[in-house]
Amino acid sequence: MKRRIKRFGVVQTAAMFALVYFVFMAILMIPIGLFMTLAGLSRFSEHYSFLNGFGSGILFLFLPFVYAVIVFVMTAIACLVYNLIAKWIGGIEVEIADEIDRTKNPFQ
Template identity: 40%
Template structure:
């Protein structure tokens, strides 16, 4: 069965990906500290900048995702969106999780 992805919720998608980018920045933070400690030249980036870096990743991820979603929504209106195939013949799994509230 073919479905079309005709629109992304800009705010919700940007919020989720902004948080994911922030988390990725936190994951890479120790590697940044190690690279800075092993660098023979100190470039002036201190611990404060390293701690702000994940937040900047999150903000940039939010903004770029919002722009990307807006562009996708515009183009999808013109050409119809991405077509995907969903297989509904497989077994249905009950996760026990409640569905997210609609906003």
């Protein structure tokens, strides 16, 4: 059975994508940020400033939040554009199969 996606809920879709990307970025960036912060605290040479390592480490800790905000805004804009275009051409067409519930009658 073919169905069309007529519209996306803008806020719900944007929030979902922002949270997914926040989790991915947190998994990647928080360990890097902690490592860079510790590296910045442990290196005291005249060519390597204390704030360079520490500051960039702190930046990596905040990147998941910044990335989530950017993804939220961009996804909201994309959903608005999709909803506008879908009114004109009908949206994305998908084919959905009905599943048979075999728990009620296993011999169907």
